[in-house]
Amino acid sequence: MRLVYSALFYSFTPFILGRLAWRGRRLPEYRERWAERFGFYAGPARQGSIWLHAVSVGEAEAAFPLIRELQKRYPDRRVLVTTTTPTGSARVRTVLGDSVDHVYLPYDMPDAVGRFFDHFRPALAVVMETEIWPNLYHGCAERKIPLAIANACLSERSARGYARLPALTRPSLHAVRLIAAQTEADAARFLSLGARPESVIVTGNLKYDMELPADLATRGAALRAELFGARPVLIAASTHDGEEAQVLSAFAQLRARFPDLLLVLVPRHPERFDPVHALAVAAGYSVTRRNEHLPAFDADIFLLDTLGELRLFYAAADVTFVGGSLVAVGGHNLLEPATLGVPVLFGPHTNEIWEIATALLEAGGAVQVADAGELAAQAERWLADDASHRQAGEQARAAAESGRGALDRTVALLVELLDTA
Numbered sequence: 001m002r003l004v005y006s007a008l009f010y011s012f013t014p015f016i017l018g019r020l021a022w023r024g025r026r027l028p029e030y031r032e033r034w035a036e037r038f039g040f041y042a043g044p045a046r047q048g049s050i051w052l053h054a055v056s057v058g059e060a061e062a063a064f065p066l067i068r069e070l071q072k073r074y075p076d077r078r079v080l081v082t083t084t085t086p087t088g089s090a091r092v093r094t095v096l097g098d099s100v101d102h103v104y105l106p107y108d109m110p111d112a113v114g115r116f117f118d119h120f121r122p123a124l125a126v127v128m129e130t131e132i133w134p135n136l137y138h139g140c141a142e143r144k145i146p147l148a149i150a151n152a153c154l155s156e157r158s159a160r161g162y163a164r165l166p167a168l169t170r171p172s173l174h175a176v177r178l179i180a181a182q183t184e185a186d187a188a189r190f191l192s193l194g195a196r197p198e199s200v201i202v203t204g205n206l207k208y209d210m211e212l213p214a215d216l217a218t219r220g221a222a223l224r225a226e227l228f229g230a231r232p233v234l235i236a237a238s239t240h241d242g243e244e245a246q247v248l249s250a251f252a253q254l255r256a257r258f259p260d261l262l263l264v265l266v267p268r269h270p271e272r273f274d275p276v277h278a279l280a281v282a283a284g285y286s287v288t289r290r291n292e293h294l295p296a297f298d299a300d301i302f303l304l305d306t307l308g309e310l311r312l313f314y315a316a317a318d319v320t321f322v323g324g325s326l327v328a329v330g331g332h333n334l335l336e337p338a339t340l341g342v343p344v345l346f347g348p349h350t351n352e353i354w355e356i357a358t359a360l361l362e363a364g365g366a367v368q369v370a371d372a373g374e375l376a377a378q379a380e381r382w383l384a385d386d387a388s389h390r391q392a393g394e395q396a397r398a399a400a401e402s403g404r405g406a407l408d409r410t411v412a413l414l415v416e417l418l419d420t421a
Helices: 002-011 013-023 057-073 086-099 110-120 134-142 156-163 166-174 184-192 216-227 244-257 270-282 310-314 335-339 354-363 372-384 386-402 406-419
Strands: 050-053 079-083 101-104 124-128 147-152 178-181 200-202 233-239 262-267 287-289 301-303 319-322 344-346 366-368
Touching (some): 002 134, 124 406, 134 147, 134 166, 262 270, 270 301, 310 335, 319 372
Parallel strands (some): 050 079, 147 178, 178 200, 233 262
């Protein structure tokens, strides 16, 4: 079956290249470093490294504390970090710089994967969350490289998809030595797909252990004063196509009660910065963009069109809406605003974040909304009632802090895996 899968992958190469070129129209980085995506890497490799793969920004953020702990445990080993997206690549370079080696992960073609392994020869492979690649996993098993899935999660929808291809999924998971699952439900889904029972251990969610700078709240307050003045601020973060229109509708309703309210819009993908700007202008709003380096004292909307600053702007907001949840994406990281004590709103689509969403809902630090009307109504309650707003923020922070501990458990398991390899 893996041979058929590989043949199909090769046959789709022209379409893959075409998609890279098409995405490169709005984000030029997609047209760069194509050789790496096919397993060709420049310069000598530091072999015997600890290799960690994080597909994009969200996975990379969860991986950073893990990487730093592994660097402390193994100061003589180099860490290699691979990503798939340019935004993930940029975030790795910004946060970790030259302390790690970084390249794109090759496409899951046998020759590309083989070149990757021949070049780097890692001593340990760690894949973040849910990236099951048959040829990559087979390559680890063939070369006797211990393979782990850290912060492993598997939604019901994803599990159903993998279950349709048991001839690929089962042997791939059988090659994994450790699956550090976020929840019991995630563990059960991996087991149902063929993971070895002795390899599956529930460790919790690494996102609870993310590192925030001690001065982030102070810097957020200073940024707010500099850019927004004393205006109330609603931030809509990680939004997707079809979601911004709903956010703008909620914003229009809120402006009737709070005429000086500022909306900070943060599209999930950089290639959508310009279309979202055009959408807001077409709706009749004045928009200031972060890249203009101007304050937004008089603007209706502030468009955050830079990378790596979202946490800082969470710290400058009163209420946050986290996107990917009013459309069928599955949701994004709710813990970043919660950890900062900012009350959280999110939509009905939470299959990718259900465990964190449930924890925040039960604690009273978040509210789930069905549509633009409910988003506006709940944001209005928090903006109009200081006591309710403050209580929700404190409960969000407490829920975020209560889930810590996955980092220590995961590191201990990876150390054991590497030291006994």
